[in-house]
Amino acid sequence: MQQIPKEMFQPAAADHGEAERISKPSLSFWKDVFMRFRKNHLAMFGLVLLVILVLFAIFGPHMTKFDYRSNDYMNTNKPPSGTHWFGTDELGRDLFTRVWYGARISLFIGLAAALIDLFIGVLWGGIAGYRGGKTDDIMMRIADILWGVPYLLLVILLMVILDQGLGTMILAMTITGWINMSRIVRGEVLGLKNQEYVLAAQTLGAKTSRIMARHLIPNAMGPILVTMTLTIPSAIFTEAFLSYLGLGVPAPLASWGTMASDGVQALQYYPWRLFFPATFICLTIFAFNVVGDGMRDALDPRLRK
């Protein structure tokens, strides 16, 4: 047996150096999603568009010396020009200011409706899904029956009865609007609640509310966000629809819907009065739709081909 002198042995470096180092920062789930989202040009375009629209909604009304409600009978129905960038309406109100003021109201309606739907839907669907059994049965039967009530008819009915205004409109939209969200949340929770980490949390004695808030909802966040993003354009759509029926926000408030429906009446002679609000309604709905679609694709890579 060959003898190897002790001196020939050398301690290996404790530091394994380059080979073991993780060269890329670790990706969390959401970073991964965002990377996929960023590759989707259409969705990114929509996102940029949304940011621009929101910035204009915030700063737009302050960019001119006009305010959204003061009439100017010397300058009615003026086409777009250096002073009135988007022209004026039949009372001489500056359309640029009004369009961006209207953006605030339309976006607010969309956002508020989506947030309220989110809140009720997550609570309702989460509890129904997590509890299961009789609770689930009763809660979902209630949702089923409400689901049978035609959405727009109910909204119209409520708007006829109640005083017109922002709050009423949001109430009318959310009264059955949350059902869709609750169904999606329930479906997600049903799938998630049998996972080991939920069992682990239960074993450790976590309360239901904690399991919901810390484990179930965060893991269902993807579909929830997508649903929310797609609720906003449909709320803006509904707002425009109601405005056309004369059930929109009362004057002198301006929303895109009321402005577009005024513009429709004036289309033959003053086309710009329809053009600007209509363009921004379409752009916004388009942007939210492509962002929502992009998010859905990014969250579920299996769907991408």
Place this chain on the structure above:
Amino acid sequence: MLKYIGKRLLYILFSLFLIITATFFLMRAAPGGPFSGEKKLPPEIEKNLNEYYGLDRPWYSQYADYLGSVARWDFGPSFKYKGQTVNDMINNGFPVSFYLGMEALIFAVVFGILLGIIAALNHNKWKDYTAMVIAVLGISVPSFIMASLLQYIFAIKLHWLPVARWESFAHTILPALALGATPMAFIARLTRSSMLEVLANDYIRTAKAKGLSQLVITVKHAVRNALLPVVTYLGPLSAGILTGSFIIEKIFGIPGLGSHFVLSISNRDYTVIMGVTVFYSIILLTSVLLVDIAYGFIDPRIKLAGGKKGE
């Protein structure tokens, strides 16, 4: 199957009961009586009117009455148009709306599916992008803007088609286009994504390997399976077409039920609003049920009776 239909019918009845109750009490809570107009009526006349329409009786008796008469398919008189009942309005208006709706439906289904198939077969080529741009436009443009623009361009500027009214087939083209645009866009997107999914399946590869032509593969193998999601969409679609018709009928001056409904909203003609709402709800709920039943026939893999709860 029968058990399933029975259960669904029970739900529909319950939903309807809820809708009728809600509309009844909402209308009662509405500000102003049915006869409060610009001119104040002499108290005797108002009293007589109230007696005539049964408005002087307590609410529960009126409510029971209303439930009973709806069950007998009688929606009562219009408060604003003397001598006209809500039933008259439905009988006169609905056929017109139905005709228009069917035309829009056919337009939406045929062109939507066609556009979706073309897009899927040319995935990621210019034809795909063009079709999807059309679809996105259809989804992003509210119907009243679409309708006004169509009317402005094709009727007022180009004089190709009549501006409004309801007389010949030419009069129906623009409204049907405007009404069908949004559903068409939805169907195109649905068809495209489900076609893409189906085309990636093994049996399509088998069909290709057998040497079948693209046309046969598409028509006989792909489309049949790809159309299932489209069939499910037909339920909500009928709702969209129905409510869309309010605006379209108003813009094009079509004497359908939708324009009666819109008029009754601005007139605050409460019995008409109530009656038409209930009528629409019945139509909608039945059409959703019919679509679900049809679905079971088209795709035998779906079993209705043994369906999971909550599905």
